[in-house]
Amino acid sequence: MALLEVKNLTISFGGLRAVDDFNIEIKKGQLYGLIGPNGAGKTTVFNLLTGVYKPDEGIIRLEDRDITGLKTIDINKAGIARTFQNIRLFKELTVLDNVKVGLHNHYPYSTIEGILRLPKYHKVEKEMNERAMELLKVFELDGEADYLASNLPYGKQRKLEIARALATKPKLLLLDEPAAGMNPNETGELMDTIRFVRDKFDMTILLIEHDMKLVSGICEELTVLNFGRILTQGKTGTVLNDPQVITAYLGE
Amino acid sequence: MKKMNITKTTKNNLITYLMVLLAYLAVQMLLLTGNISSLMKGLLVPLCIYVMLAISLNLTVGILGELSLGHAGFMCVGAFSGAFFSKCMDGLMPDSLRFLAALLIGAAVAGIFGILIGIPVLRLKGDYLAIVTLAFGEIIKNLVNVLYIGKDKNGFHFSMKDSISLHLDAEGQVIVNGAQGITGTPHDASFTIGIILIFISLFIILNLINSRDGRAIMSIRDNRIAAESIGINITKYKLMAFSISASIAGVAGVLYAHNLSTLTALPKNFGYNMSIMILVFVVLGGIGNIRGSIISAIILTLLPELLRGLSDYRMLIYAIVLIAMMLLNWSPKAIEWKEGLKRHSKKEKEVK
Numbered sequence: 118m119a120l121l122e123v124k125n126l127t128i129s130f131g132g133l134r135a136v137d138d139f140n141i142e143i144k145k146g147q148l149y150g151l152i153g154p155n156g157a158g159k160t161t162v163f164n165l166l167t168g169v170y171k172p173d174e175g176i177i178r179l180e181d182r183d184i185t186g187l188k189t190i191d192i193n194k195a196g197i198a199r200t201f202q203n204i205r206l207f208k209e210l211t212v213l214d215n216v217k218v219g220l221h222n223h224y225p226y227s228t229i230e231g232i233l234r235l236p237k238y239h240k241v242e243k244e245m246n247e248r249a250m251e252l253l254k255v256f257e258l259d260g261e262a263d264y265l266a267s268n269l270p271y272g273k274q275r276k277l278e279i280a281r282a283l284a285t286k287p288k289l290l291l292l293d294e295p296a297a298g299m300n301p302n303e304t305g306e307l308m309d310t311i312r313f314v315r316d317k318f319d320m321t322i323l324l325i326e327h328d329m330k331l332v333s334g335i336c337e338e339l340t341v342l343n344f345g346r347i348l349t350q351g352k353t354g355t356v357l358n359d360p361q362v363i364t365a366y367l368g369e
Numbered sequence: 370m371k372k373m374n375i376t377k378t379t380k381n382n383l384i385t386y387l388m389v390l391l392a393y394l395a396v397q398m399l400l401l402t403g404n405i406s407s408l409m410k411g412l413l414v415p416l417c418i419y420v421m422l423a424i425s426l427n428l429t430v431g432i433l434g435e436l437s438l439g440h441a442g443f444m445c446v447g448a449f450s451g452a453f454f455s456k457c458m459d460g461l462m463p464d465s466l467r468f469l470a471a472l473l474i475g476a477a478v479a480g481i482f483g484i485l486i487g488i489p490v491l492r493l494k495g496d497y498l499a500i501v502t503l504a505f506g507e508i509i510k511n512l513v514n515v516l517y518i519g520k521d522k523n524g525f526h527f528s529m530k531d532s533i534s535l536h537l538d539a540e541g542q543v544i545v546n547g548a549q550g551i552t553g554t555p556h557d558a559s560f561t562i563g564i565i566l567i568f569i570s571l572f573i574i575l576n577l578i579n580s581r582d583g584r585a586i587m588s589i590r591d592n593r594i595a596a597e598s599i600g601i602n603i604t605k606y607k608l609m610a611f612s613i614s615a616s617i618a619g620v621a622g623v624l625y626a627h628n629l630s631t632l633t634a635l636p637k638n639f640g641y642n643m644s645i646m647i648l649v650f651v652v653l654g655g656i657g658n659i660r661g662s663i664i665s666a667i668i669l670t671l672l673p674e675l676l677r678g679l680s681d682y683r684m685l686i687y688a689i690v691l692i693a694m695m696l697l698n699w700s701p702k703a704i705e706w707k708e709g710l711k712r713h714s715k716k717e718k719e720v721k
């Protein structure tokens with residue numbers, strides 16, 4: 118059974134069919150890549166999967182549950198978390214607090230318990246701190262826990278976004294160009310981290326990436342988008358050697 | 370690392386509480402030694418009111434990140450509902466209990482108005498709150514001016530025309546008398562009570578900020594789309610912050626009403642000028658900086674009075690102080706300098 122199953126997903130902006138008849142099946146535990154030239158519609162697919170846009174047509178199923186048309190927060194509760202192409206951190210919050218906001222729905226206490234500092238507040242906050250620090254350790258951010266998120270260097274901001282997404286305990290993690298703006302060293306490290314996250318958290322990951330080294334290095338399967346439509350789909354090795362894909366990338 | 374983080378915010382909050390306490394003790398000393406003019410004495414309760422208004426508005430503007438231009442409107446709603454209650458119950462229950470109930474009623478009514486405005490407006494994406502709160506403040510003020518409520522054996526009577534249309538019987542009493550407002554509200558307010566209310570407001574706001582709900586509120590301020598993507602209920606937390614902010618303004622209004630013999634809704638006290646003045650306190654004290662709001666509310670309230678002797682230059686100096694505070698809080702250079710100081714002191718600690 119597929120974890121994520123998308124059928125016939127379509128959306129137009131004005132006259133532009135940004136995503137047209139998109140289909141995908143991702144199995145649990147897979148590391149799946151979504152590639153394509155600039156403006157192909159990759160980020161729009163993420164926005165459709167997370168309810169930022171409502172599709173004109175199509176069905177999205179997560180573990181056989183129809184989640185098409187749900188609100189973003191309900192899709193997150195259903196089990197999809199994401200990062201953004203243009204980093205979207207909570208800049209004025211600390212690194213630790215960014216992750217703790219991600220933990221929000223899994224570590225509840227009431228407003229009154231919070232304001233009056235009742236025992237439950239102390240207990241839950243302590244658990245949250247521990248869990249958040251664990252997550253930060255995975256990304257080697259524990260040393261910067263009390264920095265403001267905006268003071269982190271670029272590469273670490275991208276990692277923090279992944280940590281925050283993981284804090285929501287997703288079943289499926291969507292990464293939008295996680296290596297953008299990283300140097301080859303950082304990209305190499307990031308590849309290890311992504312693999313580690315998949316193994317340690319038993320995670321299914323769909324990622325958008327332009328860095329072919331990263332894509333061929335860690336993705337097991339690929340879907341190539343071009344002008345909103347699927348160009349080809351399949352095992353990474355096969356797809357990357359497809360002449361159609363090579364033309365799409367080099368341009369006609 | 371984590372420990373340090375926690376103690377740092379706790380320490381910061383303690384400094385804020387301590388500052389208020391010291392200000393209180395200093396004023397008590399002055400009162401005891403008689404070194405305080407009657408003019409200053411008259412300013413003590415208003416000072417507490419302004420401080421409460423400033424810190425509560427900062428919850429909306431600085432923590433939630435929404436612009437509200439009608440904070441005085443919530444104060445107005447609180448003032449009239451609290452005073453109304455006190456007038457009705459005066460002599461029917463112990464004074465302290467009655468005043469406490471009036472405070473709670475003012476908080477509740479203002480909070481409800483906050484929710485009523487917030488439900489439609491805070492769901493919208495964009496800066497609609499500013500314009501709607503601005504309208505709300507003006508409408509409330511004008512509504513109160515044509516509101517007549519009286520009481521007799523048969524119960525309450527309402528009118529929007531004049532007190533005669535209330536048709537009260539001989540023993541009937543007009544409680545809210547249109548533009549004449551409410552007269553004879555018991556004088557329960559005092560500086561000590563004002564300070565206690567500041568402490569309670571601070572306790573609520575600071576503890577809210579440093580809790581799960583506060584983090585959710587600030588995450589919406591910093592990046593709404595990201596907050597949504599990790600399952601934060603935007604409307605719920607916006608409403609929470611906004612209505613708590615309104616409630617505290619309502620309490621400030623009740624205090625205001627119980628400090629005067631006559632409560633009327635004038636442009637001066639409940640109009641948009643007042644809302645803007647509170648906003649000026651918040652902006653100059655630093656958006657999101659609760660302690661800064663307290664300090665700027667105090668300085669900007671006292672300054673014109675302290676400078677009265679210099680009559681001609683009073684407004685000039687006032688303006689200079691305004692500009693200086695703004696530069697200190699907002700110029701990139703000053704911010705850099707302050708950051709530098711912080712980093713410096715941190716490094717020293719780490720070396721040790």
Ligand SMILES: Nc1ncnc2c1ncn2[C@@H]1O[C@H](COP(=O)(O)OP(=O)(O)OP(=O)(O)O)[C@@H](O)[C@H]1O
Nearest residue numbers: 130133135153154155156157158159160161162202
């Ligand atoms: N909200 C929107 N309104 C109108 N057009 C949009 C909107 N969002 C995306 N588009 C258009 O849809 C197309 C696909 O955009 P999208 O951001 O999905 O591309 P992408 O594959 O992520 O590109 P890149 O690699 O540059 O990030 C583009 O032509 C874009 O201009």
Ligand SMILES: [Mg+2]
Nearest residue numbers: 159160161202
């Ligand atoms: Mg994109």
